[in-house]
Amino acid sequence: MSWKNVEYAVKLIVQVIMVAFTSLAADPSVVNLGQGFPDIPPPSYIKEGLAKAASEDRMNQYTRGFGHPSLVKALSQVYGKVYGRQIDPFKEILVTVGGYGSLFSTMQALVEEGDEVIIIEPFFDCYVPMVRMAGAKPVFIPLRLKPGKKTITSADWFLDPDELSSKFNSKTKAIIINTPNNPIGKIFTRDELQMIADLCIKHDTLCFSDEVYEWLVYKGHQHIKIATLPGMWDRTITISSAGKTFSVTGWKLGWSIGPEHLTKHLQTVMQNTLYTCATPLQEAVAQGLVLNYELMGQPECYFTSLAEELEVKRDRLATILQEAGMTPVIPEGGYFMLVDVTSLNLDLSHITDDEAYDYKFVKWMIKEKKLAAIPVTAFVGDESKKQFEKYIRFCFIKQDSTLEAAGNILKNWAKS
Amino acid sequence: IPKLSIKKQLDTMSYWVEFTQLAADYKAVNLGQGFPDFSPPQFIQDAFCKAISGGPQMHQYTRGFGHPPLVKNLAKFFSRIVGHDIDPLEDILVTVGAYQALFCAFQALVDEGDEVIIVEPFFDCYQPMVVMAGGKAVYVPLRPVKGSTVLSSGDWILSAEELASKITSRTKAIVINTPNNPLGKVYKTEELQMIADLCIRHNLLCISDEVYEWLTYDGAKHVKIASLPGMWERTVTIGSAGKTFSATGWKVGWVISSGHLIKHMKTIHQNSIYHCATAAQEAVAHGFEREYEMFGNPESYFKQLPAMLHHKRKKLALCLQSMGLQPIMPEGGYFMITDISSVKVNLNDQSNTDEPFDFRFVKWLIKEKGLATIPVSAFYSPEHRKEFDKYIRFCFVKVHSTLSVKDSLLQLLWKMGQRVTD
Numbered sequence: 062m063s064w065k066n067v068e069y070a071v072k073l074i075v076q077v078i079m080v081a082f083t084s085l086a087a088d089p090s091v092v093n094l095g096q097g098f099p100d101i102p103p104p105s106y107i108k109e110g111l112a113k114a115a116s117e118d119r120m121n122q123y124t125r126g127f128g129h130p131s132l133v134k135a136l137s138q139v140y141g142k143v144y145g146r147q148i149d150p151f152k153e154i155l156v157t158v159g160g161y162g163s164l165f166s167t168m169q170a171l172v173e174e175g176d177e178v179i180i181i182e183p184f185f186d187c188y189v190p191m192v193r194m195a196g197a198k199p200v201f202i203p204l205r206l207k208p209g210k211k212t213i214t215s216a217d218w219f220l221d222p223d224e225l226s227s228k229f230n231s232k233t234k235a236i237i238i239n240t241p242n243n244p245i246g247k248i249f250t251r252d253e254l255q256m257i258a259d260l261c262i263k264h265d266t267l268c269f270s271d272e273v274y275e276w277l278v279y280k281g282h283q284h285i286k287i288a289t290l291p292g293m294w295d296r297t298i299t300i301s302s303a304g305k306t307f308s309v310t311g312w313k314l315g316w317s318i319g320p321e322h323l324t325k326h327l328q329t330v331m332q333n334t335l336y337t338c339a340t341p342l343q344e345a346v347a348q349g350l351v352l353n354y355e356l357m358g359q360p361e362c363y364f365t366s367l368a369e370e371l372e373v374k375r376d377r378l379a380t381i382l383q384e385a386g387m388t389p390v391i392p393e394g395g396y397f398m399l400v401d402v403t404s405l406n407l408d409l410s411h412i413t414d415d416e417a418y419d420y421k422f423v424k425w426m427i428k429e430k431k432l433a434a435i436p437v438t439a440f441v442g443d444e445s446k447k448q449f450e451k452y453i454r455f456c457f458i459k460q461d462s463t464l465e466a467a468g469n470i471l472k473n474w475a476k477s
Numbered sequence: 478i479p480k481l482s483i484k485k486q487l488d489t490m491s492y493w494v495e496f497t498q499l500a501a502d503y504k505a506v507n508l509g510q511g512f513p514d515f516s517p518p519q520f521i522q523d524a525f526c527k528a529i530s531g532g533p534q535m536h537q538y539t540r541g542f543g544h545p546p547l548v549k550n551l552a553k554f555f556s557r558i559v560g561h562d563i564d565p566l567e568d569i570l571v572t573v574g575a576y577q578a579l580f581c582a583f584q585a586l587v588d589e590g591d592e593v594i595i596v597e598p599f600f601d602c603y604q605p606m607v608v609m610a611g612g613k614a615v616y617v618p619l620r621p622v623k624g625s626t627v628l629s630s631g632d633w634i635l636s637a638e639e640l641a642s643k644i645t646s647r648t649k650a651i652v653i654n655t656p657n658n659p660l661g662k663v664y665k666t667e668e669l670q671m672i673a674d675l676c677i678r679h680n681l682l683c684i685s686d687e688v689y690e691w692l693t694y695d696g697a698k699h700v701k702i703a704s705l706p707g708m709w710e711r712t713v714t715i716g717s718a719g720k721t722f723s724a725t726g727w728k729v730g731w732v733i734s735s736g737h738l739i740k741h742m743k744t745i746h747q748n749s750i751y752h753c754a755t756a757a758q759e760a761v762a763h764g765f766e767r768e769y770e771m772f773g774n775p776e777s778y779f780k781q782l783p784a785m786l787h788h789k790r791k792k793l794a795l796c797l798q799s800m801g802l803q804p805i806m807p808e809g810g811y812f813m814i815t816d817i818s819s820v821k822v823n824l825n826d827q828s829n830t831d832e833p834f835d836f837r838f839v840k841w842l843i844k845e846k847g848l849a850t851i852p853v854s855a856f857y858s859p860e861h862r863k864e865f866d867k868y869i870r871f872c873f874v875k876v877h878s879t880l881s882v883k884d885s886l887l888q889l890l891w892k893m894g895q896r897v898t899d
Contacts, residue, residue, distance in 0.1 A: 096538070098537040098538050099533070099537060100533060100537075101533070102533045102536075103533070103536050108529055108530065108536070111529050111756070112526055112529045112530065115522065115525050115526065115529070116522070116526075118514075118515065118516040120726060121516055121517050121522075121723075121724045121725075121726045121727065122512040122513060122514075122724075122725045122726045123510070123512045123719075123725045123726055124726060126493075126494070158573050158750045158753075159750070159751070159752070161749075161750060161751050161752075162749070162750050165748070165749040165750065187748065187751070190748045191748060191749075194748055194749075308536075309536045309537070310536075310537045310538045311534075311535065311536045311537040311538055311539060311752075311754060311755035311756065312536065312754055312755075312756075313573075313750075313752055313753060313754045332494075333580070333602065333605045333606060333609055334576075334577065334580045334749070335572075335573045335574060335576050335577040335580060335728070335750070336574070336576045336602070337574075337576075337728065338573070338728060339573075339726060339727055339728045339754055339757060340726030340727075340728075341726060341727070342754060342757075
């Protein structure tokens with residue numbers, strides 16, 4: 062595999078972020094707002110569903126490779142409603158090991174040696190190694206901040222249309238978008254998605270849309286699926302996650318939805334990599350989806366109730382950060398918040414490691430303040446590092462006690 | 478829409494998908510696909526339930542390369558067997574089933590242009606995985622010793638000369654599967670030593686698929702090639718919780734090898750799947766803890782499972798013999814293959830004379846007799862398929878289906894008595 066040439070780069074990118082910071086933050090005395098997983102419990106019916114599934118003989122043995130029948134049928138039902146179109150459960154859906162596994166299957170299936178893939182910065186860190194592993198070249202375009210705004214929200218970050226257009230050429234196989242975005246929390250507007258769609262159609266490019274945070278949308282905003290725009294269904298793979306949907310990241314189930322002529326290649330990859338996903342977990346997710354399908358549009362529906370729960374936490378964290386003198390970027394969606402630490406004026410020039418400012422800041426903060434976050438330059442290419450090195454990322458899908466503990470640390474920080 | 482290359486049409490024809498669909502369409506008794514029709518043992522089901530109702534961390538991400546309690550228990554358990562101190566964090570990678578372990582091994586260890594020797598008959602995923610890694614598959618078949626009257630998988634052997642003749646300067650690895658699917662052969666120490674000698678002499682890696690390691694019968698002993706001198710540092714051993722604990726649907730597997738090989742597999746894993754499901758790993762960890770204490774004891778599941786299947790295997794063999802078929806008694810594993818060359822039936826199918834005989838026979842058996850099996854030439858390379866197209870594979874890890882099998886086989890026998898030879 063040609064990617065072997067860049068194995069060093071592959072290891073560097075992924076290891077530094079997750080492995081190093083995870084172990085630093087694993088110290089129990091550290092308040093961990095770094096890695097993106099909930100410390101709040103998943104809904105009880107989802108756990109009960111798993112226990113019930115595991116007690117049935119047949120559910121402990123192999124199921125259909127491309128997705129457990131009851132799960133793909135439930136997905137077809139839920140997403141059929143969301144997309145406003147009939148989705149074939151067997152031909153247009155693939156169940157994978159997390160959203161991560163869907164990204165991998167998509168890249169392996171549809172990206173070739175010598176292709177270019179456009180990645181919008183900041184990006185979920187696995188996109189780059191996966192593009193490289195498929196033998197292709199990542200081409201970056203940064204989201205840019207509109208100047209002069211006082212209250213910063215994720216909506217203030219935009220894609221320059223001319224800059225974006227300049228990244229497309231005859232070698233461009235695909236563009237990856239992530240909406241709601243990790244780490245900024247931006248939700249791409251209809252106009253922005255239309256701009257991307259127009260370019261995809263003009264250059265005959267595919268679109269890989271990572272929508273794992275699709276339900277975590279805050280008041281006043283709407284998540285739009287680029288696959289629903291005219292001309293886009295046939296060229297888009299949309300990726301989702303049970304882990305993010307039901308707060309069960311440890312279940313590692315996700316799915317890709319797309320037209321048969323693209324999905325069938327993802328299914329071939331699946332057949333030659335891990336063949337099938339775990340049965341009882343799929344059965345439990347299926348039941349969770351069916352239950353919430355009935356509740357869609359009602360306040361009890363988990364798809365909306367979780368977002369409401371998280372909006373309160375989002376606002377609490379933003380207030381805590383503002384009181385500490387930092388500038389949070391209020392996210393429109395997702396469960397992360399970027400924070401600009403410039404105004405703290407922390408002089409780290411004494412640390413001579415050849416690392417970006419945010420890496421030094423986070424390591425210092427974990428050690429000195431016992432508070433963990435993730436440095437944002439981990440999510441950008443080399444050329445954009447200067448633009449993002451004053452930002453760190455906090456995760457707020459945490460218990461109130463965790464957020465309050467962070468609050469106490471930050472309160473004392475402001476005083477000192 | 479952009480054009481996709483031929484590479485992506487890799488193995489679009491999957492026999493499993495085709496035959497599983499046919500079996501479902503004709504509502505056939507499925508003795509084809511390899512999974513138990515009984516539940517995992519109570520102690521492991523209890524462990525899974527306990528994990529599910531455990532703290533919130535049971536439902537969130539765990540360590541990517543393997544849940545700490547699981548890798549710790551795997552290291553403890555297997556160190557004793559391999560005779561080597563296995564480091565839980567460096568020498569083990571947990572994967573989504575043994576299937577993903579195989580994928581990581583081929584991706585990590587096979588480079589563009591490498592040759593990989595595969596011993597036939599082979600679990601069919603090895604070949605496309607070698608191809609996907611840019612390698613070339615080279616085949617060497619197990620061959621039945623001529624003239625033996627009592628047919629056993631032990632009568633099928635690998636010729637040392639034939640194997641040696643397949644090694645070139647481009648050979649990177651040899652893939653073995655013991656106990657073997659579909660044949661059931663359990664390689665003896667001398668046979669593994671022969672392979673080990675070649676690996677050492679030619680500096681080759683050995684990928685050893687040992688998912689059926691606990692399923693050996695009639696005193697056959699499973700030997701780990703990694704435990705032979707000089708082999709630990711060049712062997713990648715693959716295991717499966719699904720086959721170990723009769724829970725194929727949990728999809729938990731692992732690779733155990735020297736750290737310098739594992740680290741490359743970790744990179745592949747980290748950039749493809751990254752984490753495996755937490756609760757299932759927690760349950761398997763408990764399973765191994767219990768089996769560590771019970772090891773060698775009659776209460777051990779690793780003794781009870783083969784004892785239970787021993788009877789199933791005998792029953793199936795007798796049934797097939799009573800029909801005039803020649804089953805090959807497997808020394809290990811989930812499967813039994815049967816020679817069907819003496820069967821005289823009109824397959825009523827003129828449309829597919831290109832297809833190997835066993836494929837056509839299996840389809841006929843599904844449609845006409847409501848019995849699903851798998852044709853054994855599916856486990857052979859295209860170049861050897863014609864030599865081995867007179868066998869079909871049965872899975873006998875079935876408690877509930879056996880009675881109905883007997884009935885439909887008897888029915889078959891009765892019907893066969895009335896057929897004209899083809």
